[in-house]
Amino acid sequence: MEKRLIQMAEKAQGDYSSPIVAVKLNGEVRDIQTPFSESDTISxxxxxxxxxxxxxxxxxxxxxxxxxxxxxxxxxxxxxxxxxxxxxxxxxxxxxxxxxxxxxxxxxxxxxxxxxxxxxxxxxxxxxxxxxxxxxxxxxxxxxxxxxxxxxxxxxxxxxxxxxxxxxxxxxxxxxxxxxxxxxxxxxxxxxTPDERTHGQIRKRVSQPKFGSILAESKAWADILDCRFISDLNRINREQAIGELIRISEGLQEKRIAQIADHIASNREDVRLILIAGPSSSGKTSFAQRLRIQLRVNGLRPVMISLDDYFLNREDTPLNEKGLYDYESLDALDTKLFNQDMLALLAGQEVQIPRYNFITGMREWKEDAFLSIHSDQPIIIEGIHGLNEYLTKDIPRKNKYKIYISALTQLNIDAHNRIPTTEVRFLRRLVRDYQFRGAKALKSIRQWPDVRDGEEKYIFPFQEDADVLFNSALIYEIGVLKKYAVPLLEEIERGEEGYTEARLILRFLQYVNEISAIDDIPNNSILREFIGKSVFFS
Structure with missing residues (x-):
């Protein structure tokens, strides 16, 4: 008689504080109606x-x-x-x-x-x-x-x-x-429904009209491209029409960036600080560079300042619950000096901008780091706290333009099976960390829960404070990322830490056909920030 896990789960239930809902069978997630053998590893x-x-x-x-x-x-x-x-x-x-x-x-x-x-x-x-x-x-x-x-x-x-x-x-x-x-x-x-952060309590409804509108826009883009489901993307790829899909996808994003730049330029007398924020791997840096170019087209000469240079010295950095330096926290930044410098710049004064040395963990003051700006030079600032009003509390709201950027995938697996946005962002981060930081998949998997916790604390609560939201997802990118991600995930063997998470992602990627038309992706694409050969990164 075939053995099923459901009977074993019923016997083990007393050892758990909440209902058993599934099983790791040889490291892979399965439901408890799955048959098993005596040699299987079960948790x-x-x-x-x-x-x-x-x-x-x-x-x-x-x-x-x-x-x-x-x-x-x-x-x-x-x-x-x-x-x-x-x-x-x-x-x-x-x-x-x-x-x-x-x-x-x-x-x-x-x-x-x-x-x-x-x-x-x-x-x-x-x-x-x-x-x-x-x-x-x-x-x-x-x-x-x-x-x-x-x-x-x-x-x-x-x-x-x-x-x-x-x-x-x-x-x-x-x-x-x-x-x-x-x-x-x-x-x-x-x-x-509840989730892991609500301790079993149903999430309270929070109105997010701006976020809802950008999500609706992302689905409208899918309609324009006639590509709503993974099977549509696979069909387009199979019919060798993927180059056209890439060009239209990139064109939609470029048009949106140009519209944002036009709006800023039409309010150039008031808008002096452009603050760009978003979760990990949303493509903030590439977006900031492309916006800078579109602002130049509008006759402005923006300058860019990195929030990272306003980190406190390492010894003054707050610690998180694990006793590690919490660089995600707003308290890791010298907000007092930052506001002082921004006000001075907007007043036409010359300011010496600090440079943070990530090796020594100390701020440095260099003779070539003085900056002053003119009236046609808005300041672009990219960082996770850009939407938090406390970061720029001394600067009048009318002088700030806040942009929230995230990769909100337009595709579904099918009508009843979604592709969570976090899945695509994780793939981006996995590929980028290997390509440019030499990090293996296991390191990316380990870090991801802490990254997500930081986003919940410091980014998502402020997304409705943005003046405009931008969707950095590209409808074709999953097929491209698969080419890079699958070999990295397959390196994690059964029994190793991260195996379960790797298999879940690989299982999802089985629905996607690999896209090999890499040369069709322009060198200023946001996707290039993750797969390489971006014109914005040396």
């Missing part, structure tokens, strides 16, 4: 963990889609993006709009399914059989996705009469899925 994943809450959110999304299908067979749910501290899903209903009453009905249906404790059953079937099923259901995106896969056997999930293919494991009973809230949104719904 359980509980809900109260980063992986556990991701699995939980995926399961709640599955329940939502199943509930909508139960109410209206012809409804279409599309998982769009994370905003307002939840996941926004568009719902398309033939002949009617989505209103609060419909969302309330979905909520009641989901909670009824939870109270009935309906099993979510995993089936391993032939890929050809799955394709036939989804063809009958009219789910062309899923058909195209499955057609690209190489394996013969795939897993699908059923809940009552609803069947779906979701990327990654899910919980096996609906009774665990009661921690969620639904909010009606234009054309759809926002699902809010």
């Amino acid at each position: 359980f994943i509980e809900l109260n963990s980063s992986l556990g809450w991701k699995i939980y959110r995926r399961s709640v999304l599955f329940l939502l889609i199943a509930a909508v299908s139960k109410i209206e067979k012809n409804a279409e749910v599309i998982a769009k993006f994370t905003v307002n501290k939840g996941l926004y899903c568009e719902i398309k209903l033939p002949g009617r709009e989505i209103d609060p009453a419909f969302i309330a009905k979905v909520d009641r249906t989901m909670r009824a399914m939870i109270s009935e404790n309906i099993p979510i059953i995993k089936h391993s079937i032939q890929r050809t059989e799955a394709i036939e099923r989804f063809q009958k259901l009219g789910q062309s995106g899923k058909v195209n996705l499955l057609s690209e896969l190489s394996q013969d056997i795939i897993s699908i999930y059923t809940c009552e009469e609803y069947t779906d293919y979701l990327y990654g494991p899910m919980l096996y009973e609906t009774k665990y899925l009661d921690r969620f809230e639904l909010d009606h949104e234009p054309f759809g719904v926002l699902i809010r």
Whole structure:
């Protein structure tokens, strides 16, 4: 008789403080309906963990889609993006709009399914059989996705009469899925659930209209390019039309940068400080350089100042919870000197700009580091704290123009399977750190949780304070990054630290066909900051 992990999980549950939701089977994440053998290495994943809450959110999304299908067979749910501290899903209903009453009905249906404790059953079937099923259901995106896969056997999930293919494991009973809230949104719904930072509490809704608008713009760009899903990107690549896609993608970004520069130039008398901030690997440096060029086109002569030069001496740098120097903290910067210098520059005075020596951990004052500016010279400042008003607290708000930049991917795997923005940024960082810093994949994997914690503390809370948001994601970049990332991730062997994280990324990348048209990527592309041969980096 085939052994399944579910029985073992039920026996082990008493050793865990929260429900067991999945397992690491030989280092790879699997659901607990997976069969196993005596020789397998097994460790359980509980809900109260980063992986556990991701699995939980995926399961709640599955329940939502199943509930909508139960109410209206012809409804279409599309998982769009994370905003307002939840996941926004568009719902398309033939002949009617989505209103609060419909969302309330979905909520009641989901909670009824939870109270009935309906099993979510995993089936391993032939890929050809799955394709036939989804063809009958009219789910062309899923058909195209499955057609690209190489394996013969795939897993699908059923809940009552609803069947779906979701990327990654899910919980096996609906009774665990009661921690969620639904909010009606234009054309759809926002699902809010807990995560690893809320200690099991449902995220409170936070209105993010500016962030929402840039996410909507990113999806509009996908429509312009006729490339909404990974299968679309693979088709374009297969048809050797990827060069055109690259050029249009880059053209959309260049046009947006030019629009931002035009707006700054039209307010040149007031705007003197241009502050650029964003999370790790969002392409801030390349964006700043391209904006500088567009400002020159508008007759301005911007100068660039690095916030890194205003680090305190290492001995004065605050420590984080682990007792390490916290260079992510605003308190690591000499904000008093920074404000003093900026005010002096704006007043037409000459200022000696410090230079921070990262080897000695000391600020240096060099004779060739004096700076003064004229009225046609706005100051561009790039750094993670640019949106925090405290950084420039002594400078009038009208003299500041704040830009938030992030890589908000336009692609989905398919209608029900998103590609989280953090996944793409991690790939960028992984490739860049190896290309230019000689760092292996394991180091990037180890550092990523701390990077994410810093973003949550110091960047994301201020994104709505920006005057404009810019999306640095390029719709084709995943196929390019795959070429560089896969060999690095495959170096991590089973049993080594980071193996589980590496396998999760490799599993996601299996859906993407590698793009080899590297020469078609212009040398001023934001992507060049990560893969090399950028005109902005020596």
